[in-house]
Amino acid sequence: MPGRGLEDVVAAQTAISDIDGRLGRLFYVGYDIHELAENSTFEETVWLLHHLKLPTQDELDQIADQLGVERDLDDFVLRLMPTMAEQTSPMSMLRTTVSAMSAHDPDGWDQSPDANYRKAMRLVARFPTVIAMYDRIRKNLDVIKPNPKLSHAGNLLYMLLGHEPEEEMARVLDICLILHADHTMNASTFAARVAASTLSDIHSAITAAIATLKGPLHGGANEAVMNMLLKIDDPGKVEAHVKKLFAEKKKIMGFGHRVYKTEDPRATVLRKLAKQVGEHVGETKWYEMSLTVEEVVKAEKGLYPNVDFFAASVYYGLGIPVDLFTPIFAASRVSGWTAHVREQYDDNRLIRPESDYIGPRNQHYISIDQRG
Ligand SMILES: CC(C)(COP(=O)(O)OP(=O)(O)OC[C@H]1O[C@@H](n2cnc3c(N)ncnc32)[C@H](O)[C@@H]1OP(=O)(O)O)[C@@H](O)C(=O)NCCC(=O)NCCS
Numbered sequence: 442m443p444g445r446g447l448e449d450v451v452a453a454q455t456a457i458s459d460i461d462g463r464l465g466r467l468f469y470v471g472y473d474i475h476e477l478a479e480n481s482t483f484e485e486t487v488w489l490l491h492h493l494k495l496p497t498q499d500e501l502d503q504i505a506d507q508l509g510v511e512r513d514l515d516d517f518v519l520r521l522m523p524t525m526a527e528q529t530s531p532m533s534m535l536r537t538t539v540s541a542m543s544a545h546d547p548d549g550w551d552q553s554p555d556a557n558y559r560k561a562m563r564l565v566a567r568f569p570t571v572i573a574m575y576d577r578i579r580k581n582l583d584v585i586k587p588n589p590k591l592s593h594a595g596n597l598l599y600m601l602l603g604h605e606p607e608e609e610m611a612r613v614l615d616i617c618l619i620l621h622a623d624h625t626m627n628a629s630t631f632a633a634r635v636a637a638s639t640l641s642d643i644h645s646a647i648t649a650a651i652a653t654l655k656g657p658l659h660g661g662a663n664e665a666v667m668n669m670l671l672k673i674d675d676p677g678k679v680e681a682h683v684k685k686l687f688a689e690k691k692k693i694m695g696f697g698h699r700v701y702k703t704e705d706p707r708a709t710v711l712r713k714l715a716k717q718v719g720e721h722v723g724e725t726k727w728y729e730m731s732l733t734v735e736e737v738v739k740a741e742k743g744l745y746p747n748v749d750f751f752a753a754s755v756y757y758g759l760g761i762p763v764d765l766f767t768p769i770f771a772a773s774r775v776s777g778w779t780a781h782v783r784e785q786y787d788d789n790r791l792i793r794p795e796s797d798y799i800g801p802r803n804q805h806y807i808s809i810d811q812r813g
Contacts, residue, residue, distance in 0.1 A: 442797055448699065452792065453634055456493055457780050458623040465703040469623055470494070478710045483593045483618040483773070484508060487565055490623055490780040491558070504562070505592075511566035512587035512596070514574070515545040522571075526578035531768045532655040536648055538571050539564065543644030552642060557786065560643050561779035568772035569593065572765060573600035594618055597772065602760055609721060610759055613714050617755060620707040621748065621770050623777030625700070629653040629660070633778045637785040638792040650778045654771055657694065663766040665694035666753035670727050670734075671763075679733040687741055695750030696738050704745045711751035718758035727754035 443450045459468045467474040469486065470493050477486060484505045488496040496504065514522075521541055525534040546563065548556040570587050577584050577600075585600045595611035606614075624630070633650035637643070654660035673682045686693055698705055712731075719725035731754050738744050749770075756766050 452626050452631060455625065455781065455784060457490055457777065457784060458625050460625050460700050462700040462702050465701055465706050467706050474620060474706050475710065478616050478619050481619055483615050486619045486622050487776045490776055491561065507562050508566045508593055509589035511563045512570050512589065514567060514570055517545045518542055522574055523578055526575050531575065531764050532651065534575050535571060535768050535771060536651040539644060539651060540648045543642060550642065557643050557783055561783060564647060564779055565776050568775050569597035569600060572768045572772060573597065576601060576762060576765060598759065613718055613755065614759060616710065616714060617752060618773040620710060621773035623780065627659065629774065630778055630781050633782050634785045635792045637782040638789055640789065643779065643782050646782045647775060647778055651771055654767065654774065660767040660770045662694040662749035663752045663756070663770060664763055666750055667757055667763045667766065669694060670730050670753065673730065676726065676730050676733065679730050680737050683734055683737040684741065693738050695746055695753065696744040698747045701745065705747045707748040708746040708751055711748065711755055715751040715754040718755050722758050724758065727757055
């Protein structure tokens with residue numbers, strides 16, 4: 442019987458990403474995440490995850506163009522969005538919109554490898570447009586059309602905030618997108634692969650992934666972290682607040698990890714970015730409060746921050762609304778999800794585990810009027 446929550450179970454073979462949980466290292470196709478965060482771009486990382494090699498200059502230009510021209514949404518989604526903006530939370534909107542996008546994909550229900558690659562790139566290209574359009578409609582602001590000349594990260598901030606971001610801030614988001622792009626068999630990627638293993642279509646698999654990312658034990662943690670910091674608000678009250686949470690046996694969002702037994706390597710980069718963004722915008726309070734939370738949690742429970750902890754103050758400093766933090770995570774992770782779905786299709790076998798039955802046996806049907 443495997444550990445609860447499938448702990449330590451190997452569910453798939455993959456050439457996309459790898460974690461050394463003991464040493465706290467993450468690799469995409471064998472490249473250390475720190476090297477990629479330092480040198481790569483999100484566009485290049487998308488190519489790497491999908492082609493399992495770094496692109497040549499021509500290939501990089503090609504994917505950047507493709508992601509640039511595929512940003513516009515189809516009419517069906519455009520008509521749907523005002524209702525979504527009025528009625529749904531951001532992650533529910535994203536889940537429903539991706540499901541709806543399947544109806545009007547230019548490749549239709551073609552499930553050939555080439556069509557699936559094009560669908561994957563379209564999904565990656567369009568997530569920022571969907572998120573930004575939703576946010577601006579719900580705030581009664583003009584919708585900003587995507588600018589194909591801007592980078593993926595730069596364009597995301599442009600459409601969301603309504604002005605071109607400073608280069609330094611666009612690069613900060615670019616690094617965040619690289620860091621969140623893939624993470625082996627996390628819950629949402631597993632959900633995507635399970636759906637793909639039934640040979641369901643790529644939009645359905647990504648819808649399942651979004652539904653899974655939504656929860657606070659997975660992607661939803663970044664939003665919970667920021668809400669905690671905003672609630673505490675006062676650097677002098679951090680320690681008491683965190684100790685109270687421990688006393689109430691509550692989990693501190695943004696800490697702990699199933700695989701890492703030491704610091705999550707993405708947190709190391711995000712800690713630096715949180716400082717950088719805080720200094721850039723002239724508000725280091727959230728970063729400093731985060732350091733205190735980290736200190737207390739480490740001292741009390743020996744837990745390390747995960748990817749969501751410092752991402753919260755980075756996104757906040759970039760001006761991203763708190764309830765869009767998880768959709769922004771999804772805007773990056775869709776590159777990994779789609780790579781995993783394509784990898785699953787390439788060498789598929791239905792994922793169908795067993796269960797351990799613990800209910801009663803040998804029962805006999807009793808008519809309803811005789812039940813006590
Ligand atoms: C990520 C997470 C779901 C991993 O869960 P898991 O591998 O099932 O680990 P468990 O929840 O069983 O935790 C093991 C122990 O550490 C404790 N723990 C783990 N994360 C904790 C946290 N964030 N705050 C307080 N205690 C925590 C658990 O209470 C448990 O203690 P116990 O053995 O005394 O009962 C878990 O650490 C968590 O809920 N973190 C907060 C949510 C979060 O940040 N999610 C984003 C993940 S990238």
